[in-house]
Amino acid sequence: MKTSIPTATIARLPIYLRGLGDVPPGQTTCSSDELAASAGVNSAQVRKDLSYLNVSGVRGVGYSVDELREQLSTALGLKQGYAVAVVGAGNLGTALSNYGGFARWGFTVAGVFDIDDAKVGREVGGHLVRPLADLEEIVRQRNIAIGIVATPAQAAQQVADRFVAAGLRSILNFAPTVLQVPDGVSVRRVDFSTELQILTFHLQQAGN
Amino acid sequence: MKTSIPTATIARLPIYLRGLGDVPPGQTTCSSDELAASAGVNSAQVRKDLSYLNVSGVRGVGYSVDELREQLSTALGLKQGYAVAVVGAGNLGTALSNYGGFARWGFTVAGVFDIDDAKVGREVGGHLVRPLADLEEIVRQRNIAIGIVATPAQAAQQVADRFVAAGLRSILNFAPTVLQVPDGVSVRRVDFSTELQILTFHLQQAGN
DNA sequence: GTATGTGAAGACCTTCACAGCG
């Protein structure tokens, strides 16, 4: 309970939680081996990771599926049902606003914004596109906790700055750029081109 | 030259390459400090990473911008201009097919596929949506090297299997699932929900 | 003076291997 949880462990918790969905219905326990298989990691890793959460299994049996789901959800804060704001109503912003997968984990898209007046007023995925000027107000009104940057690279930093100014401490960045934020603000970067380039590095090495 | 390049280094190379774009026009060299600032890492890290590529800077001056760009592009295989196939013509597949950022790094979307007959024959981002049955043929014809999975989770594994059967060794997976593939096939996973959950873990810890 | 290149130290992460317990 004293030691803090390694970041590498934190990044795997959502994968374990999802892996619980692969457990056949009717099976009430699952072993670290099963979890490891569906997460693609070593089973000792699973046991060690879960031990950081003070989750206990039963020796000779495994972990209780329901209890583990509960504990992972709690640790990840999914019980709270966080609201997110999406800035950028282009192709990606639209795809995100429409994405049904968020709701499953308790996330709600509570605002979609764009700087481009041509896009403001339209609807994407059932959400009215608002002017960026309304960001602070809506963040307050709807208790938004997470900002998603889905703009081109050159607008990303200024959007991030506004997120921070509006009081958000968590940003998910889809723009191909590294955001500069103050201490205490968490940023996760999701970058398609970077991932493709990592793949081509390996192709290159293999001589293809 | 002998030692292999750490995976953590490989993952940063695309970021350094992009960081070169931040160098003011007219500036022909840049220091590890500048690169570090735009990549968000330590400058010693930059120097060590570049040393794995046998890239040399000039002491007291820095690295040649043009030369470094060239060497990073070569190392990442971007000179080759790889072709990619996108499977899944939903919101995300559409956003990817439309995404202009790929071309900048030499990637071409050379085929868009869907299992759903209702979507086959439509156009997304200037690409005809083809039946999944045509995958093998188009992969061969157009020399496709990378497969992108942009389907719902339950279809993802079967799509990956077809990619592998068609001879692809590189897969970029946007479906919220862990793919099982044979040795020698590289998979990179991009998962929005996982990233959001990592952010909420920290919010949770901070008491929000 | 300025910035690279790198051994060595340190931090972090993963895996092993087995004791412990149901």
Added chain:
DNA sequence: CGCTGTGAAGGTCTTCACATAC
């Protein structure tokens, strides 16, 4: 017997600190 829980070992990655070169 089966599977968890964990100290210890082994790897990998990051950072420091300074010799080296321009």
